[in-house]
Amino acid sequence: MAERVDRSIEAFDLLANEIRLEILRTLGEATAEDESIPMAFSELQRRVSVTDNGRFNYHLSKLLDRFVEKTDKGYELRPAGMRIYQAIISGAYTDEGSVGPARIEGQFCDDCEAAGEAWYENSHFHLGCAECGRLIIHYPIPPGSFEDDDPESMVEAASAWILRDHISAGQGVCPHCAGTVDVTLSGDDSGMEPLEERKYRGVVSYSCRRCSWVLHCNPPFAMTIHPLVVGFFAENGIDVFARHPWASYPDAEETVLSEEPWRVEIAYCVDDGVQRIVIDENAELLDVPEMEQELADGLQAE
Numbered sequence: 001m002a003e004r005v006d007r008s009i010e011a012f013d014l015l016a017n018e019i020r021l022e023i024l025r026t027l028g029e030a031t032a033e034d035e036s037i038p039m040a041f042s043e044l045q046r047r048v049s050v051t052d053n054g055r056f057n058y059h060l061s062k063l064l065d066r067f068v069e070k071t072d073k074g075y076e077l078r079p080a081g082m083r084i085y086q087a088i089i090s091g092a093y094t095d096e097g098s099v100g101p102a103r104i105e106g107q108f109c110d111d112c113e114a115a116g117e118a119w120y121e122n123s124h125f126h127l128g129c130a131e132c133g134r135l136i137i138h139y140p141i142p143p144g145s146f147e148d149d150d151p152e153s154m155v156e157a158a159s160a161w162i163l164r165d166h167i168s169a170g171q172g173v174c175p176h177c178a179g180t181v182d183v184t185l186s187g188d189d190s191g192m193e194p195l196e197e198r199k200y201r202g203v204v205s206y207s208c209r210r211c212s213w214v215l216h217c218n219p220p221f222a223m224t225i226h227p228l229v230v231g232f233f234a235e236n237g238i239d240v241f242a243r244h245p246w247a248s249y250p251d252a253e254e255t256v257l258s259e260e261p262w263r264v265e266i267a268y269c270v271d272d273g274v275q276r277i278v279i280d281e282n283a284e285l286l287d288v289p290e291m292e293q294e295l296a297d298g299l300q301a302e
Contacts (some may be wrong), residue, residue: 011066011067011080014062014063014066014067015067015084017059017062019048019050019055019056019059020059020060020062020063021084021088022048022049023044023048023059023060023063023068024063024067024068024077024081024084024085024088025085025088026039026044026047026048027039027044027068027075027076027077027081027085028077028081028082028085028086028088028089029085031076031077031082037074037076038069038071038073038074038075038076039074039075039076040073040074040075041057041060041074041075043074044060044074044075060075063081065078066078066080066081067080067081067084068081089144090142090143090144090145091142091143091144091145094143094144097143097148098119098120098121099119099120099146099148099151099154100117100118100119100120100151100154101117101118101119101151102117102118102119102151102152102154102155103115103116103117104116104117104118104127104155104244112129112131112132112134114129114131114132115131116128116129116136117129118151118154118155118158119151120141120143120146120154123140123141123142123143124138124139124140124141125137125138125139125140125141125154125157125158125161126138127158127246136246137158137162137246139158139161139162141157141158141161141162145157145160145161146158155244159244159245162245162246163241163245165215166215166217166221166222166225166245167225168181169181169183169206169215170183170206170222170225174208174210174211174213175213176208176211176213177208177210177211177213179208179209179210179211180208180209180210181206181207181208181209182206182207182209183204183205183206183282183283183284184204184205184207184281184282184283185202185203185204185219185262185264185279185280185281185282185283186202186203186205186262186281187201187202187203187256187259187262188203188205189203189216199218200218200219200220200254201254201256202218202219202254202256202262202264203216203217203218204216204217204218204219204221204222204283218254219254219264219266219279219283220249220252220254220266220268221245221246221248221249222279222283223266223277223279223283223285224240224245224248224249225240226277226285228275228277228285229268229275229277232268232270232273232275233248233268233270235273236270236271236273238270249268251268251269251270252266252267252268252269253266253267253269254266254267255267257278261280261281262280262281263278263279263280263281263286264278264279265277265278266278266279
């Protein structure tokens with residue numbers, strides 16, 4: 001791990017130069033616009049606007065093998081170089097300001113029934129109540145993923161970003177560093193402090209062993225991407241992937257069956273249809289015999 005960090009520091013040291021970053025940006029833009037790639041030395045130098053051949057060649061050579069690939073036809077980005085270009089255009093390291101608020105159609109506060117609103121501030125997407133200030137979602141997304149003057153694009157970007165991270169974490173892979181993600185179900189709500197008066201007692205936490213990325217959510221949200229739940233909604237004419245993640249389970253109910261170990265029953269409701277599942281302390285679906293036993297034990301305990 002320490003060796004990997006040292007190599008990363010060395011790599012970032014190579015990027016501490018405006019000309020080198022401009023080389024990566026130029027090659028990245030040409031790739032994104034499906035222009036002629038690999039790019040010839042003379043054309044790349046012209047676009048970067050460095051007239052001194054020796055100076056340009058010196059900085060280009062520092063990027064070779066790690067960020068830029070030299071071929072018989074010219075120069076193109078290696079995967080690491082593309083990741084740097086993507087980080088530049090994402091706006092993750094720029095002053096993002098604030099956007100919104102935007103009215104969220106069909107979203108209402110459980111407490112006061114006022115309309116929901118979304119806004120962007122301090123690098124985070126927020127979804128909450130326009131009247132009582134109750135916060136439902138607080139999640140980081142890069143400002144480059146939406147238009148500054150278009151709050152609706154912010155909402156769509158947040159929806160896609162949250163869904164992407166959720167699916168990746170559900171597969172046990174960190175969406176940011178590709179490290180291993182651990183999943184736990186508990187009653188520890190310390191990671192959800194920004195949210196007020198949570199509707200559900202259980203907390204599902206996804207945490208990366210490598211980069212410490214975390215995602216905290218309620219059990220109904222966590223399980224909306226499980227095939228059994230996706231199939232239930234599909235049978236009732238609902239595509240959960242076509243909805244905003246926060247709008248996929250408005251009528252879901254949670255019953256805590258046990259806290260040692262944690263067991264939670266979730267009931268997804270659509271009209272007269274109900275899909276019940278039971279998950280364990282790792283937010284994994286119990287098989288049918290185990291589920292029936294858990295439900296029976298829960299009924300007996302009552």
